[in-house]
Amino acid sequence: MGCPFRLQPDGRNQHRENAQLRELGTAVEVELPDGVTAWAITRFDAMQRLLGDARVAKGIEHWAAMARGEVPPGWPLIDFVAVRSMITADGEAHRRQRGLVSQGFTARRVERMRPRVREVVHELLDSVAEGAPGPIDLRERFAYRLPMTVICELIGVPAHRREELRGCVASLTSSTTDHEETLANQRAVYGLLADLVAAKRRTPADDLTTALIAAHEEDGDRLTGDELVGTLLLMLVAGHTTTANLITNAVVALLTHPDQLALVLDSTVPWSAAVEETLRWNGPVNQFPMRYALEDIEIDGTVIRKGDAILTSIAAAGRDPRAHGPDADEFDITRPAPRHLAFSHGVHYCLGAPLARLEAETALQALFERFSRLALAEPAENLVPVASLVSNGVRALPVTV
Ligand code: HEM
Structure with a gap:
C-alpha cells in the first residue's frame, strides 16, 4: 500500500483534490492533521450504500487509533468526533436522542420561523443597502448573520453573548488551529452553553433549549446534562456555518453563471432548484468526519480494517461523473432533480435540512430581487476559502450592490 494522500487543511483547491481522490479509488487512505489517517469515500453510490451500512458506526x-492514544486531545477535528450528541451516537442511543430533539425541533417550530426568517432577511438587506454601492462583505453582513441570528433565537442565546459564541465556534470548525487554542475554545463554548442551560432552568422561555430541558425532565434520565450541552453545540455549529456557506456558495455560483441567474429571475426555474444544484455542485460540507468500521469492509477491492476511521467525501460525491454524468463539473440548475448527499443519508440525515432550505431560498430570492445590479467585487478565483477540511465556503464575499 502507498503513502496516504495528504489532505490540505487550508481548504484550498478542494475540488481539484477531490477529483484526484476519485481517480485514486472509491476508498482512499488519507492523512489528516497530526498524522491521523482515515479512509475517504469518494464515489456517490458507494457513499450512499455505506451511509446505510450496519457495519459502520459513529461512536x-x-x-482503534483513538484507543491507542494516537489522536491528540487538541486535534483540530476533535469536536466533530468527540461531541456528546446524536451525531456521534449509534443504535438505540441515537434513536433516543434524535427522538428527544425532534420533540423540541418540530416541523411546526421551523414553520413558525418562516415569517421571522423573512423579517431578518429584510432587516439585513436594509443594512446591506446602507453600505451601497460597496464593496461590502456579503458573507459578514448577510449570509452569516441570517443563520446565526435564526439559530441563536431558536436556541435562546441572549444577544450579548452571540459574538463570543461566534468566535469560539469559528475556531472549532477550523482545521488549522493549534491544540491550545482548540482546548481553550472548547472550554469557553461548553461553559457558555452550560450557563445558557442553567439560565433556562431558572427562567424557562419559548425556545429550543427550554423544550429540550422539558423533554429531559418529563421522562426521567433521557437527555443527560452532557448530551443537552452537546446537542446545543451540534445545533449551533450545524445550524449556521453550513447555511452561511450554502448562501455564499449559491451567490457566487449565480453571479458567475448569469445565464442560470436569468432563469431564476424570470421564474423559468424555481429558487429551490438553484439551492439544490448548489448543494450538489459546491455544497457547504467537503469531508465529513467520522465513521468507523465495525468489521473489515471491502469497497471496490480495497479493504477497510475493523477500527479504521472513514470520512464521507460529500463534495467529491457531488461531482462524481458516474452519478451525475460527464457534465458533473457544470453548474446547471435545470438538471432534473439533482441527487446529492449534502445533508447525508440514512439515520443521521440532517435534522435541520428544512430550516436550511427555508433560509437559503428566502435569502437568495430577496437578495437578487432587491439588488438587480449585484456583482462580485473581485474575480471568483481570488476568494479565499475557509481554512477547513469540513467546511466548504469563502472567508469573505466582497460585492457591489
Ligand atoms: C445547508 C445547511 C446544512 C448542511 C449542508 C448540513 C449537513 C449535515 C450533514 C452532512 C449531517 C450528517 C452527518 C452524518 O451523516 O453523520 C448533518 C446532521 C445534522 N444536522 Fe445538518 N446541515 C445543515 C444545516 C443544519 C441546520 C440548520 C441544523 C439545525 C438547526 C442542522 C442540524 C443537524 C443535526 C442535529 C444533525 C445530526 C443528525 C443525526 O446525527 O441524527 N443542520 N447535517
Missing part, C-alpha cells in the same frame, strides 16, 4: 469508542 468514538470504535476508533
